[in-house]
Amino acid sequence: MSTARPREEDDQAAAPSPKRTKLDEEAKTGEDVEMADALQSAEAVPAPEKAVESLLPPSHSLLNAPNPVYTPDGSMQRIMETDVGISEYVGHDVPQINGIIKQRFTDFLVFEVDLDGKVIHVKSLDSPEPTKKDADSTPAESADTENKEALSKPEDSEAPSTSNASVVSNEPAKTEVAQDQTIQDDEPWPERLTESLKPFLSEEVIAQVKGLYLEGPEPPFVSDSGWGSRQSKDGETVDSSTATAAPQEEPEESGRGKRGRGRGGRGDRGDRGRGGRGGRHGRPGQREDKRKVLSDPISSKETRTGLHQAVRTLFGGKLETETDTTTPATDEGSRIVIKWSRSGGSGGRGGGRDRGGERGGYPPYIHFTLQKTNRDTQDALAHLSRSLHCNVKDLSVAGTKDKRGVTVQRVSLRRANKTVEDVWKMANGFGGRRTIEEILSKRGERGIRVADFNYRRASLELGMLKGNAFVITLRNVQVDSQDTIDRAMNTIKTKGFINYYGMQRFGTAAIPTHSIGLALLKSEWQKAVSLILRVRPGEHPDVTAARNAWLIDGDLDRALALMPRRVVAERCILESFKKQGGDTRNAMGALSTIPRNLRLMYVHAYQSYVWNAIVSERIRMHGAERPAVGDLVFDTDAAANDDGEAAVEGPDDDLVAEENKDDESAPAGRAPKRSRKPWEPPRVKVLGEADLDAHTIFDVIMPLPGRDVSFPGSTLGERYKAFLRADGLDPENFERKQKEYSLGGSYRKILHLPRELSWSVLRYTDPDVALAQADEDALLGFDAPAPDAGGRFTALQVRLTLGTAAYATMALREVTKTETSAHFQSGLTLASEDQKFRAGAEADADAEAEGEGVK
Incomplete structure (x- = not known):
């Protein structure tokens, strides 16, 4: 006989909101009880009577949420929605629709909207x-071909511009081919460039020119701290490809101590950089460009003239030529130097910031x-x-x-x-x-x-999208009627859903990321390190072994040897401890080695937790139908983007509203670029009685905590401040000595309305049969989705498009009225009746029966 989880018992004792009484009763179904057995491989017990250090922020006591369940060693069992402030519904009067989210990978398809x-x-x-x-x-994309077209246009006229008939006697025939190919040229080094240079240069020299051209106008960046590509003792330029082999005896003249004086320095047109070293974006290692290619000796003046003109024409002025003066002429003739042009030409050096980093004209x-x-x-x-x-x-x-x-x-x-x-x-x-x-x-x-x-021409940056389109399939749907499904979906379509930050925001392990964020905000560095390194129930055995090697055995080398590289934060801390000879006192320094965006993820998780909790409080106080006195709204229509997100950090700050774990993947480790328009903080106002008729519930916003946000009016604003004080934070002071932990704050609309929404009901029997298909599978010719009209089980397929700041799982939560955490949904899958009809399960059963017959 299965037993109810302690958490469900806590639900009964917790005096829930009247609006949730029916939902709480429905949650205690036989399916939930079965799921509990699947979730708990080791018996969990209620929190012991003796004091156990809470892993949740102190403000958790203000959530009116059940107490968390702990294992005997004091580790939290699982984080639930109520632990992060998610508790209310818009359609609280619509019956629950039981269903499983993400049973298969193809049950959750996401397509970016640009x-x-x-x-x-x-x-x-x-x-x-x-x-x-x-x-x-x-x-x-068409605009990005301008650079390519700049290369092809002069090449179309290469024959008329060549004056030496004896050198290019076959050129008219070549011209037709070149002009025909120019229309289709879409590669850095078209083959016809090689053919056009053959009358002047050997294959070896042409290969060197190709290499020089494909490297682009900037010298390649090397890790020799500026020692490469200098003049050697014999006066010859060291080839850039070998400059990294060993450092030379003296740095070049434009190196450290003489910044900005070389060709790539601050004074060079078109390639200005920061810090005086020159180069695009001030990249380290920038130096004077001494790359060049020397031709074989050429005795004929007409041939040398033809080469000068051919290079100028073929490359549109990007490359330039000159007679080599570093070595005396011989009877065999003079050499010609080919190098990148200093003055640019079309798209060459000095051709503009956007083209400074192009390779081969692209x-x-x-x-x-x-x-x-x-x-x-x-x-x-x-x-x-x-x-x-x-x-x-x-x-x-x-x-x-x-x-x-x-x-x-x-x-x-x-x-x-x-x-x-x-x-x-x-x-x-x-x-x-x-x-x-x-x-x-x-x-x-x-x-x-x-x-x-x-x-x-440019890289992508966080926030450069309009949203995401989803195709989501709920499996083993159990509902009293089709009318209930339609009611639930129409509620989302017309009334929206609460714009909660979803469970992905708070991590999937037993250690809450928002608790780590709170420790960082309070400068409790040792506590933050302890939380990050702590053992988490259900983690991969390799990671658990690595944690124990350090936490129990104190063996730093073994812990690092065992810790997978994908476990980034933990490895950074342990590697920092190793560099400090095993000394763990500099916890702040160890934390600083974690990638900045990962550290900020912890802090933003705490902001999201507070936002969720206060929005739930607001819904309990005033409902989700209309604005109320004291609500905040943007003072101008342009204050927020289409999705109701408005950061109040200035252009140098890093908060970007984004789908799911917003800040984990800030591009290229650089601060996101902002609009070139002068930045202005959003203006907001507190609604009074006279303002209510001019606004709808979709105008109402709630701040994420920070130094520059306004709090709601009336009782809710005081409740917000009390929530922060309970966690030991000053609501009026979010400045920190560590600037990256100084929060500006932001605003977010409390409800989100899907841009597009449709749904259909499907039937199936085998849960391993896909009901939606990924793009790759379709292009590979794999079998298309195959719903079974006479199947045993019901699936609900939802197609919706949401803005960048919204979580699809929070929209589905309005339908299922069920916990959306990954561990809970995995438990539902394991306990689901449809698992008995998996093709693999039937084969296993047959094999087992055959085995019993042999015995």
Whole structure:
């Protein structure tokens, strides 16, 4: 016989809101009881009578939530919605619809919606074809071809501009070919450039010119602290490709101590940088560009003249030539120096900031579509960085996506010398792990698939999207009638849902991320370290072993050897301890080694927790139908974006409203760029009695705590401040000595209305049969979704489009009236009746029966 979880018993004793009485009763169903057995592999017990250190903020006592359940060792069992302030509903009068969220990965499909309102899908798995223009290019993509066209236009007229008939006697025939190819040129180094240079240069020298051109106008960045590419003792320039082999005896003249005086320094036109070292964006290691290619000796003056003109014409002024004066002329003739032009030409040096980092005349970024399956965004980007042999900071996205599901979004790559073909091959493991046939017939490795490449002038930044489109399938739906489903869905369609921050925001482990954030805000560095390193029930055995190696055995080396690299924060802290010789006193320093955006995720989780809790309080006080006296609204229509998010940080701050774990994937480790318009903080006002008729409930906003936000009026504002004081924070002071923990705050609308919403009811029997299909599977020709009209079980498929700041799981919560935490939903899946009808389960049962017969 199964027994009810202690948490359910606590629910009975907790004096819930009258609006939730019916829901609480319905929650105690047989299914929940069965689920409890599946969730608990070890028996959980109520919190012991002796004092146990709470892992939740002190303000948890103000939530009117059940007490958390602890295991005997004092670890929290699981974090529930009520622990993070999620408790109320808009459609509280609509009966519960039991269903399972994310039973299969394809039950939760997410497609990014770009700034043009276009839903991103994977269109083709084929290798990019650089020789063909994309007929379906968007205006933005077409604009990015300007640099490419600047290269092709002068090349069309290469024959007329060449004056030496004896050197280019075959040029008229070549011209026709070149002009025909120019229309389709869409690659950094068209083959015809090689053909055009053959009358003047040897194959070896042409290869050197190609390498120089593809490197782009900026010298390649090396890790020799500016010692490379200097003059050697014999006066010859050291080739940039070998400069990193060993440091030279003396730094070049434009190095440290003489900043800004070299060609790449502050005074160089078109390549200005910060800090005096010069170069685009002030990148470290920038130095005078001494790269050059020397031709073989050329005795004919006409041939030398033809080479000068050919280079000038072929490369549109990007490359320049001059007679080599560093070595005396011989009987064999003079050498010609080929190098990047100082004055630019079309798109050359000095050609503008956007083109400063281009390689081979192409924009410096490649954008592509990423489909990931059961991978969080940062994990997927880390995998790509390894495949592409680049720094993960060179990859950026417009928004992070859910881990458990199949998600599609755009990614940008600072490409260096890579072409779209290079990226496709490297990301797909071509030439090493996989063949072309395998790439085009099998799913991507480790749940990662990249496709649909374009060269672009700029990288993506957090917030550069309009929202996300979802196709969500609820399994094993149990409802009294179709009318109840329609009522629930129409409630979301017309009344919206409470715009809570979803459970993803607070982590999936037993240690609440918002508790870590509170410790950081209170400068309790040792406590924050302790929470991060603490053992978490249900964690992967490798991680548990690594934690215990340090926490129990004190073996730092073994802990680092065992800790998987994906466990970022813990590894950073342990590596910091190792650098300090095992000394753990500098906890703040150890925390500072964690990537900034991950640290801010903890702090923003605390802000989200407070917001959830106060919004629940507001709904309990005034309902979710209309504004109330004391509510906050934006004072102007332009104060917030379409989704009701408005940050009050200035342009240098880092808070960006984003889907799911907003701040985990800030692009390229750089602060997000902001609009070039002068920044102004949003203006808000407190509603009085006379203002109520001029506003709707969809205008009402709630602040996230920070130094520059206004609190609601009336009793709710005082309740907000009391909540912060309970956690030991001063509501009037969010400045910190560590600037990154100084919060400006932001505003967020308390209700969210879907932009699009539709639903359908399906039948199925085998839960392993997909009811929705990922883009990759469709392009691979896998079987399409196959609902069974006569199936045993009911599924509800929901298609909706939400803004960037909204959580789809919070919309589904309005339908199911059920806990949405991942561990709870996993328990429902394990206890679900449809699992008995899995094809694999039937095979297992047959095998077991056969085994019993043998015995």
